[in-house]
Amino acid sequence: MTASPVPTSDLHAYVDGELPAARHAEVATWLDEHPEERLRVESWRKQKDDLRRLFDPVLDEPLPDRLTALASELPPARAKPWSIFSARSPRFLQRLAAGLAIAFVSGASGWLAHDLYHPPVHLAQLSQFPRQAAIAHAVFSPDIRRPVEISAEHEDQLITWLSKRLGAPIRAPRLAKLGYELIGGRLLPGDNGPVAQFMYQDASGERLTLYVGTENTNNRDTAFRFAQEGAVNVFYWIDGKFGYAISAGVPKDALARVATAVYEQFQHE
Amino acid sequence: MDSLAILAVLPRLRRYARALVGNREAADDLVQDTLERAWTRLSQWQAGSDLRAWLFSIMHNLRIDQMRRPAPPMASFEDEAIDLPVRATQSDRIEVSDLGAALAALPEEQRAVVLLVAIEDMSYAEVAATLDIPLGTVMSRLARGRERLRQILENRVPPVQLKIVR
Known part of the structure; x- marks a missing residue:
């Protein structure tokens, strides 16, 4: 009745209950007529049982404390990505809220959903642009006395000067809603000419920098990309002829909100 | 979560x-x-x-x-x-340790598939989704992994594949 040979893949599927009922019955009949194949199939079945018997005792072992602790929350010492939410209410709920907030932001701007949470790529693998932004951030942002060349008091002059040097009109985005005020900016050398750096600061003194270059000679527009260089997180993207990079030592999700705000402001010009 | x-x-x-x-x-x-x-x-x-x-x-x-x-x-x-965790029975213990050692000898990509099917009782489709590999790859890794385990446990060198012609 069952003359045609049964492929090995079907024999495995037979053992694992993956075959439709009719085919299962067919294979069973075929195995009755092929005792050596039946032995093989039985040995796989036994192997499966043995593996379960071998490792099932792990299920009954007491759980190590370090793991049960992690079931309820990320320990504070390793809670870096979420540390922006201080311990005002149970940390778990805050984290949940943060997750939802990010999901909402991602949903609201569809292009973000795809690329925002790609795994961080080490900067060395990418263009020099985000790396230079991170370095410029690391060099200038800790400076107490002279973080910028032209301060925000003279924002008009700063914008005129930087626009002229970059050869295209640029402006400093408003980030006050996110708690960041412009301190000022400076001109820096980039690979393809002058680059502008705007520096912002929040009430706690945390600084972030926006690095804007006219670096886009070959590249097309990109969605957000994320990179990190040491303690500095960077979101960057290319839009038209400008390349933008937002750098700060703040957690990725907080930085993502800033990047979103900057992107949207430049979109609505 | x-x-x-x-x-x-x-x-x-x-x-x-x-x-x-x-x-x-x-x-x-x-x-x-x-x-x-x-x-x-x-x-x-x-x-x-x-x-x-x-x-x-x-x-x-x-x-x-x-x-x-x-x-x-x-x-x-x-x-x-x-x-490895071991069961109480002395005779089983030897057999079971052999299985653990044989398992360790498998390439990890095969070991993962064999284990997800055996101990997690996942369907092939679930394994494919979990490991982010095509269904066909799940099946070929499973087949190779199981055969390799069987051969190691039966203390055989991988035999030359002979086809029985009837």
């Missing part, structure tokens, strides 16, 4: 990690890394979806990352005591 749900999956994560990695400490390290990464990627988890599948995928990706990284100086795997 809530604590109770994680606690419920935790023993299974440990069981699979132990089977995959062999060594108890290293396996629990892997589970710890998995949970930490899960917390930082909470936004990617869709409420109501299968938490077990999500955590197993994270563990799998971590494992890939680990294996891509150059290995730190350490004792070779063969020298390391493989910390």
